[in-house]
Amino acid sequence: MKTVKSPFHFKGGVHPDYNKELARDKAIEKLPLPAELVVSMSQHLGAPAKCLVKVGDFVKRGQLIGEKNGFISVCVRAPADGKVKAIEKRLGPAGGKADAVILDTTAPAPEGVAAVEPLPPLDWKTASREDLLKRVEEAGICGMGGAGFPTSVKLNPPPGKRCEYLVLNGAECEPYLTADFRVMLERADRIRLGVEIMRKILGGPAVRIAVEANKPEAIAALEKAFADIEGNVEIVVLPVLYPQGSEKHQIYATVGRVVPEPPALPIDVGCVVENVGTVAAIADAVEKGEPLLERVTTVSGDAVVEPKNILAPSGTKYSDLVAFCGGEKEPPAKVISGGTMMGFAVSTLEIGTTKTTSGLLLLSRRKVFQYASGACINCGRCLRACPMGLNPALISKAVDANDIKAAEDAHVMDCIECGACSFGCPAYRTITQSCRRAKNSIRARIAAEKAKAQAAAAK
């Protein structure tokens, strides 16, 4: 095991104000069980889980309440004992509505309800690869960095593809967020165990642990935990630069490989990237039989009384998190689920957390910029900031002119929506937003064409 500086530097990137000092020194605190949980069936990327319970049912902690529904999907387990109060469409952080199970955790357990057997602990050294993989799937683990990709799918490369490098994403380049930092600091031993389990599942790849240079305490904790690990393991210290935590850029920074354009995936260049929190969750799932029921969420921003890193069950309402932090210092002007660069502004605090809720930010008016977009002056700042090497100015002008074809020709589908272009635009143009619009409209067109082709084939 050794610690190295990242030898590869991607082009582009920006330096937003990190504001991590608000919560970085706050040790992880466990939230007392909230009275009500809003457990979404769509906490991950892919098809929502199929709800297995009905109103009035009493569920036990760890009980399967949502079944994996397709290849790219993840099951959902009850984060706590409670009675199903309602099953209804609830607003998610991204603005869409999804089925959610509303749990009343104060309801007394009825007589005669058999406790659900928790998943049995596994000895990872003797368990087979298939058993371990099955456990990851049963535990409902998805990528906890933000996208929520099903981890069991990622850990099971398609035939013919081999994982040569397992990259652990501890960059946490989003402003304000310190959840991953605290996990690395306080749970480094769990991360180490998770790495050993994942190495076994993936057939012994080399391991690269990527951490941004502004987290020396986390690097020290990892160095200690990994000191006597065998095999090819390196901690790679990355320069502080947004979006260092992007999957593609992390692969480049750690192993110097470039993931080709979509639909290529990291596994096409022999890499699997997992967030450090996910790795710790895998360790718990295998060693303790503990499914992914809770996670660390950073609650921060200048409008919250005491920023904290909170270990809370999935489905905790944002209002409960804020109350645990002492409430609002002043009425927030903007509430963001996630970080300031890629997070979602939400309209209410009555939203439940998910497996991917890394942060909740309450920002006062002073921290919220309001803009009037002007004409592009062709200054090229977006082009120099774009980590994907695109020409965002061209794309945004094309979208303004409703010329989606031109945006597509300018490789808008490569856009990772990191926000670096909009961040630096002196004309306050909504460039990232334009890219998103173009991507959605291209995806819709492709889906329509596919449906049409299928209909034609069916005739």
Next chain:
Amino acid sequence: MKPKDTAEHYILSSSPHAHANASVSRIMLDVIIALLPTTAMGIYFFGMPAVWTIAVCVSTCIVTEALCRMAMKRDNTIGDLSAVLTGLLLALNLPAGIPLWMAVVGSIFAIAIAKQVFGGLGMNPFNPALAARAFMLISFTGPMTTWLKPFWWKTPEAATTATPLAVMKTWFVAEATASASPHGLYNAACKGVPSLCDMLVGNMPGCIGEVSAIALAIGAIYLLWRKVITWHIPFAFIATVFVYSLIAGGAPAMMQVLTGGVMIGACFMATDYVTSPITAKGKLVFGFGCGLLCMLIRQFGSYPEGCSFAILIMNAVCPLINRWTQPKPFGAK
């Protein structure tokens, strides 16, 4: 569109929710700041006529911009300072003694014709100040090529003179025809040109803002430091002029760089965002084209100076250069 702003609702917007606080007006202000040294030098050498020309150009540009926006029923945009900058740049590219009404006409042309009819800032295909200068050079050829001597008030009987460029132009011709040794020719002709030191400081006839190479260089360094411009266009432009004159002969290469509009053109006119390519590669091509055309006009054209025409022609080619030099996405084949 300003987001809805009420006490009961959180502001909703798509990410990112952070901004670097850059602004168009700050960029324009930076360019104006960078032009202050050369403005001061111009006023030092050419006196009150320079002050009046600058004042008239800047104020006419501001008024014209406001009137145009009003006529077009668009938001007033004088706050972005681009009109102030256009006025200042135009004034710095005029001879100090120009009749002020001509400066007014030129300023109106710059804002109304070269900029606002295309839709305003960001839409103009040509650099407004240079387009106006070209328009004035054709319309008012005499006054536009009558140059005050530095400190002209000390020699009121002979206040005007030719620029060094007009003298240097003859060298290309002389070299091609005369059998005299280049060295002797150079010595003979040197009477018409200032010393290298004078050229650096700006003690020579010329446009208000183009004479002082040192002041322009200070401004350019400020812009590079503020990351308003990149090195590509100034470097490619100046290097091309230098190498061309080494190869083509005529006046010494340093002289070609330091006289006329090369310095102000390379650092302040060709680097105009709107009318120059967006990629680094494109900027190098653009700068090379400007330098080459400038020297071709100086050697073969009918004007002694070709800098503004060179940049205007390259402005026209800019969309094509942009098309050729699109960046390659990360991960693309």
